[in-house]
Amino acid sequence: MTMLIASWNINSIRTRLDQLISWLQKVSPDVVLLQETKVLDEAFPREFIEDSGYNIAIHGQKSYNGVAILSKYPLEDVQVGFSGQEDPAQARYLEAVTNQVRVASIYVPNGQEVGHDKYLYKLRFLDNLYHHTNTLLTLNEKIILGGDYNIAPFDQDVYDVKKFQDRILASPVERQALRKLTNAGWIDAAAAYQKAHDLNPETFYTWWDYRQGSWEQNRGLRIDHFLVSPQAADCIDKVGVDAETRGNTRPSDHAPVLLTLA
DNA sequence: ATGGTAGGGATCCTA
Secondary structure (H helix, E strand, O other), X not given: OOEEEEEEEOOOOOOOHHHHHXXXXXXXXXXXXXXXXXXXXXXXXXXXXXXXXXXXXXXXXXXXXXXXXXXXOXXXXXXXXXXXXXXXXXXXXXXXXXXXXXXXXXXXOOOOOOOOHHHHHHHHHHHHHHHHHXXXXXXXXXXXXXXXXXXXXXXXXXXXXXXXXXXXXXXXXXXXXXXXXXXXXXXXXXXXXXXXXXOOHHHHOOEEOOOOOOOOOOOEXXXXXXXXXXXXXXXXXXXXXXXXXXXXXXXXXXXXXXXXXX
């Protein structure tokens, strides 16, 4: 039995509810990890999503951030935020077990610009997350950490290396912070799949700026990732980006990332 | 170096 897991920064679930519903019907993922829902829990549009056949776990706040997990299977052991999170009021982490796989929907802070207070907050968030994810590794479970990490790990994940070499989303210090977390024992599913099958890295971009026709010129970055435990990596069948969704009318600036577990 | 676009919700903040 295969399991299709998606991660998508939807950039307001209320603005894009119609797109989400038709996308669920077209792609039929078993599990969806959403970021930037931008809605309080009491205003989350549960009904249409449940009518499409999904159970829902949510962790929202007003205007900013917000994460959610949708699953065709029951959602068990739901955890809101993570132990050691600096500011739990920022809705950036939601974890649950579904169909015997532990999944997390993660929204790492953007950081604004290198050196900014928000950049330092981003680095602290990653360090705190590192400690939590190390604890998760000791469970020896199938675990999928999906989300918007707001970091392009390697030069091949950026359309213009020079332009981004010391900039937010690709600066060496934030890359190192993500590398430290990953190297503790997680597998970057898309990077591994791209390399193993010698695929064009450009086809793994997940985000295109709304400005200056970035999408039309494929000026993208790979900043949304699945970090998976070794037990889950053994089951990976396919990894890809549903870039078609970025071409929608009034799209999110992110495309969904898709992972198939055998 | 600047400012370009989008969403939320308030006339600016975040990305």
